[in-house]
Amino acid sequence: MSDISFDKARRHVLGLGCERGTPPAEMLALANAALKAAGIGESELAAVASIDSRGQEAAILAVAAHFGTPAVFFDAERLEQETPRLKNPSAIVFARVGCHGVAESAALAATGADGELVLGKIKSAHATAAIARIGLQKA
Template sequence: MSDISFDRARRYVLGLGCERGTSPAEVLALAIEALDVAGIRAAELAAIASIDSRRLEPAILAVVAHFSVPAVFFGAPRLEEETPRLANPSAIVFARVGCHGVAEAAALAAAGPDADLAVAKIKSAHATVAVACSGLQKA
């Protein structure tokens, strides 16, 4: 369970995954693209979430700084618990990090048990992003 407080203005969580050393510009561009695709404003973001092995990754931290929201990180076992809710589980990701998805799973884990994916995983050359919406009434 995350420590994120949701309100009607900030009910989305941006989930990020990336290879080590990915450029901040690549991850930020992908994050902005995901929000644009769904028509989500930056002001609607409650947090950014990822796997704990990326806690100090410069690209992730750059996106957190850009949107000025809290970051939340989860261990692979916690992200693996989200596998039944993933739109795009990956055996390759599981082999590399121990869970079937990072971006989707982190977004869902942070947004809570009643969350849904607002944007399923989208990819760039070295990163993935997804957006989950908290279980608040979506109106």
């Protein structure tokens, strides 16, 4: 797990995936839709997570800055380890980036082995989002 600081208030990670050049406004709208769908407030986010190949993607960095959270990134090999826990694994995503999902996998990787998805992947035109919660024993 990364060096994310989890506490009783900030127990969730927003996983994001996107095409290169996704407009930041689109990503932020999707992030807000994900929070609303999961019933989670902005103050409950500990981090934004994605695949390392998107580590300099303006849309992901803009979302992290908007919510005042760190952006954390994982390589495809680490994200692929989360495949058994995914709600929406994708062979298409695997063919493109080397793991069966980015948004769900990144959220789960960031929350660790006892994390759980609270919102499976949702999509916009160019991006995906998912939310995982850290397990109770780690708070």
